[in-house]
Amino acid sequence: MLHKEHQQRLYPSERHKSTRTKNIILAARLFSMLFAPFYLPLVGLIALFLFSYLSLLPLFYKIFVLSLVCVFTILIPTLLIRLYRHYQGWTLIELGHKERRMVPYVISIMCYLMCVYIMERLHIPHFMGSIITAALMIQIVCAIINAWWKISTHTAAIGGMAGALFSFGEIFGFNPVWWMCLVFLLAGLLGTSRMILRQHSLAQVVGGFCIGMVCSALTILFV
Template identity: 70%
Template sequence: MIIARHFTPLSPWRGVGGEAGYLKLLMKEKNIIFGARMMSMLFTPFYLPIVGLIALFTFSYMSQLPWDYKLEVLLLVYIATIFIPTILIHLYRRYQGWTLIELGHKERRMVPYVISILCYFGCYYLMSVLQIPRFMARILVAALVVQVVCALINVWWKISTHTAAIGGVAGGLMAFAFLFMFNPVWWLCLVFIVGGLVGTSRMILRQHSLWQVVAGFLVGMVCAFVVI
């Protein structure tokens, strides 16, 4: 267990508070790790296209589109970019007999990258066939570019795709602000706060260093802003 790396067994006479103090500290550590895991699960890298579409439907002229059409697009993107890759990566992990922590090792991340890239490309192809407006398709292209760049970097260096996705949301918001002339400051503040929490959770879980977290955010932000 991760906790075992941080603590060594204490006798009731060692440390401040003895055994009671040790147990209290141990529970606090477990709660912090549990919170970090929940944060990582809630803000997975796959949510970038969905969040981008919701922002597009909120801040652009596409807010006038019928609700049933917007829900159909969101459902298509959810199935293709979240549900299917999540299931496939879970099955791959179970087949290999790895835990989530073990799957996070740099040399084991390439297959999940390939799965997500193929799913994103398939979603973009379906959107093109269905003639869905280009601004919606650009969000998929931005997410696809972020995944490809992160996969290429992962060959040499482990980069955080969690913060890359949050950075992509920030870059998309800035791009939409220029295109549709709205003030994104408060939304960007929220994104930066979430990005900080997600990055901190990845470091608590010892999945990434500070530089890997920051680099992921910058890669996502730049790629999304340029593509959109």
């Protein structure tokens, strides 16, 4: 009887703990989806259109560029990777294994290359194309590193945003400190989400952020 009463006292606490854990995991998944690597080049371009002299461009032209980037950096890679995953019969977690990530990397790199090529052919201003080129370089470096070590492309992408902010601050002469603080905060939340989901270690999320930031800054400033 005492044992049963003890269990009854524990069960509400255990259920509360289980619900809290599920909510944390759900929040981590939503945050990972919201800041998926494919979305960040588009976000970078939107910020460029809002906060630089490129805001003076005609609205139709900005929508055209954003649509082009959306198709080649989000829609096509997502569709092809999803088809590849379904063909293999893998879940998203299974696709995240280091040895299975190379084909998605190759798909992304080819799509980004095509986007850069089309933007060059259409003579789209360099600052717009540099964001996609920076994202492409991050993808290539991460793909090379992934052959030996599973690095976080999520934090590499948001690290690329930090590098782009620093670079455009230098180019356009504005102080990006507050924006950098926001990006660092988001990067911390994103890295924590990836660790909660057991997709990466602390070293992998920090390494991804540093690689993304360096690749983006160097590409935008010197390429």
